[in-house]
Amino acid sequence: MLLARMAEAVYWAGRHLERAEGTARIVQVHTDTHVDLPVGEDVGWEPLLAIVGVHSEFAERYSAAAEAGDAAAAEEDVVEFLLHGEGNASSIMSAVSAGRENLRTARPVVPREAWEACNNLWLACSDHMDEVKSRQGRVQWLRRVIAGCQRINGILLGTMSRDEAMSFLSIGQNLERADLTTRVLDVRSESLHSQHGDDPYDVVHWMAVLRSLAAYQPFRRAMPARPQGGATLRFLLQDDRFPRAVSACLTETRSHLKELARSEAALEACATASMVVASAAVPRLALDGLEEFLDEVQVALDAIHLRIDETYFRPSFVDWHAQSEAS
């Protein structure tokens, strides 16, 4: 037996923790890449805000520094906002807290060690918050987030029964992963294809895209091509074996949905999303129409979420009971 409320809690725990890890990777890689690029060639820090989708929230609070055009201040502000900014419900700290709150609710259905690891992560993030002001302290802090999330995943993988709760957790995780991958592609690509491929730093940028999704090494092993637009897009959208590729996330989601009763509607939405991704005309997309395409993918991902939400988290139970009595 799995309570609807518990299913919802583990699903959101999966999403929030995945978001925390994903955002941490993106900020980490951006910092590394920023260091590699000569002054003037870098893309600044704003793209990070776009990936997380908090541009306007940021502008409300930090407009002064942005207008002054102070690069150092901009870095500090953007990073602070992404890591733990007040008013940023999508900050890494908010995601870790929300993940913890949900796991706390779901304690009876997740392994004790997983809750403890999550509680520890939250404590460590809070305890070391002061250190993120320096780049060096920030690197440590982000590593801690990534390692903490990986630890939780490892515990779940190694000790949690493959039950319904696990299915909801994995579905949450995979939908969030797929969503993050599309966001990274969306923002990166926008800043890239305006330069029509003759940018000497093109490869550096695409490498950054791959790295921020922990995809560089798998890409190298799987694809013969250099990390440029077409090959990278194909890999991150359509590869079926790399766990952060959109297609692979959908495959995982589908396999977990199949384990659940009454998942027809969600499975159908999942199939639709897979079709959208598979139908992408990748080489051409690298030059044009990527943004619209990724919007379409995001809408399809959201549809899966909505079907799950309606089916499992808030159905009208009493009617349902009457139906099963009647049948």
Place this chain on the structure above:
Amino acid sequence: MAISLTSGRPITLGVELPDLPVAPENGPDPVLGPWPSYNPGQFYDEMMGPDGAPRPAAEILWHHFAELGPEALAERQRAADREMRAIGVTFTVYEGTTGVDRPWPFDIIPRVVPADEWHVIESGLVQRLNALNLFIDDVYHDQRSVSSGVVPSELVAGSPNFRRECVGVDPPGGIWAHICGSDLIRGGDGTVYVLEDNLRVPSGVSYLLENRMVAKHVFPEMFRHYSIEPVDPYVGRLADLLASVSPAPGDPTIVVLTPGVYNSAYFEHAFLAQQLGVELVEGSDLVVLDDDCVYARTIDGLERVDVIYRRIDDLYLDPEVFRPDSLLGVPGLIRAWRSGRVALVNAPGAGIADDKKVYSHVPDIIRFFLGEEPILATVPTLRCSDPESLEFVRANIGRMVVKPANESGGYGVLVGPQATADQLAHASQQIEDDPKRWVAQPVIPLSTAPTLCAGEVAPRHVDLRPFTLLGPERAYVTHGGLTRVARREGSLVVNSSQGGGSKDTWVVDTSGPAPSRGPAPVAPPSRGHAGEPIV
């Protein structure tokens, strides 16, 4: 020392009011021990005997602490604090209306109880819970205890804990209070008293279990030298008990019902659900349909629930019957319970027997229903509703403990000798205004136990909360219990809601030879491994 009662006040009140010992300076000269300045004075100390030497059951521990030294002890306390924080053991305190999660305060110096003494306490607790259950069942049926004069009728009919909805109901095995968290205290002469029987939704057992787990990590070596009775079996016994009261044949569906994350004991509710492997539900997760059955809203639709370990107070359980404004409960739950289609643990109405006014009659209740003498002592208690008692209490309020009859958690308790003149006057007025709300007891000088306070080990007052389970088939008492400690010097208030701390409690068997718990024999290295023995 008994006080002389002025103007021929009735000696029949039978209450002696000893002075609270106040001067620790004139205690014994400590023998060479771990803490040379440790001095419990005239209080009964759980570790140190009146001669300054360790009590027999605590001897090994005492010497161990002497070897360990203060710095290592402090380091282990820090390790324990870190672990409690890391595993997320918290309790919620209310500051105004906002609940704040606090790390659970755990003092690493264990409190030791000799096994032979404990086994007497154990049988006393089972005897008491048996009798209280017979009493509750009687209250809701024939009321023989009232007609025979064992308990005055106004204590039953006039009690705010009497639930007329329970009249005539027959819970499985006639058991109403399945889980009891008793408060035990030890007086100056070493006598153990039952101070309270908590029969509604007693909490603390999760902390007892977590304290032990942390203690094992903090003093792993001690568990090798000592024969300490384990506390882990509790959860299995609880699971058996819950299953044994199920109205349905086969594997019952059991849930823990919590008021929600804002409840001060939410940690415990989640802990128990997790340990039992059952769902933790809130009222809104359950629904009672026209068939009088209880269902849970699951991802597969509505599923029938057989047993509810409820951690919501009676009055919030069912807005159809009790408080209509309660959002915590489940409409129709009492209807389902009365029809026998779901078991509630503890049953509603059980609180009739843990009323502080009924408390003073418990020895008679035991004699009446069981035909036995009570094994455990009860603190003499005066009900202020009685005019003679009222006068006595008001005259001696500075030397008594005054409590509201229907509160728990230490709220509203006034310890006379430690109160200011203003507080005493205020309490006296309150009692006069509404005497039946109040009871009074002599101050029992609670025993002390060595406790780490700001780097120093000092005597602090303790009580003990064991948990007793009573099912139709068998009874079980935790081995030891949750020792609560008043962290402020001289304070007698141990409740965690009032800033108290806690200790692990070791029931130690010193009668036989220590069990062989030496290093495990070294296994021959298995193939491909470098010979780390797997224990």
